[in-house]
Amino acid sequence: MAINVRIPTPLRTLTGGKDEVPAKGSNVREVIDDLERNYPGLKERLCDDKGVRRFVNIYQNEEDIRFLDGLDTALKDGDSISVVPAIAGG
């Protein structure tokens, strides 16, 4: 599956400044593994041993994957994945 991944500003140092990158995978886990191959270090910023890091939200299109099947959420061609981290400044 060809997936479009939206990269938040804090992680763009790992994607050469790109705000959107293509990735492949049939579920979110595979997409993150594919991202890690192309942009080493990205997976660690998104996941820990328990799964998606706290203070990071991942959306399939506009739906939080925690309310779908988490990292096993199935994807279809053309889906978007968005990463939304917590931000504190004000």
Place this chain on the structure above:
Amino acid sequence: MTASTRRSAADPALTRARVLLVGAGGLGCAAARVLVEAGVGALTVLDDDCVELSNLQRQTLFTDRDIGHAKATIAVERLAALARDAGHTSDLVAREIRVLPENARNLLTGHDLVLEGADNFATKFLVADACALNRVPLVQAGAVRWVGWTLANIPGRSACLRCVFEDVPSGQQDTCAAAGVIGPVVGALGALQAALALRLLRGDETAAGELWSYAALPGTLRRRPVRRQARCPLCAGRIAELELSRYAPPECAA
């Protein structure tokens, strides 16, 4: 528009409202202006910082001559002038103190809604917890560099900060002191916070439960539904007291 027509525009639901503003930074300055101009009856401005030169590009209630003076006091002076010009009678109070676990619930007392624009995660989670315990609706936001978010919560009814972001992040995070934040981002998000606050005060509960994300680069505003999480300790009632150990030290002093 004349002063008299501006005066008549104030909604009774707003003139009765008592709002607590936590943080008179970029978000707080933008939101407070809108709330006071809209005719909110009472606003308490809570901030223990002083105005610094680096604040002025985004904290629009302050000018060069305010540097070194308490933000809460200066903000209330400026807001009082805005209210006067708009023909509103607003009860404006400055509190030059930091919200802490030991004072948070008392500070909330007497307020119908809290608008939080603090500059650190510890305060954000502390205010979320205190509002849940006191059952006070809350509108929160955060911003760094060119991006930010805002979320309105009605305790017990919609997703809270812990449903969405769980807990104070570990490790190094971007803060506005280290990374900076541009004026238009806090201006836009502060205004969005005010819009959500006005909707809640008017009884529109649909304002809660949506996470708004704004990115000035490349230029997107997204609104995503967020739901209460069964495992959220705050919504499940497992946070009954505001213990100091639960909140990391503040990360951003400017």
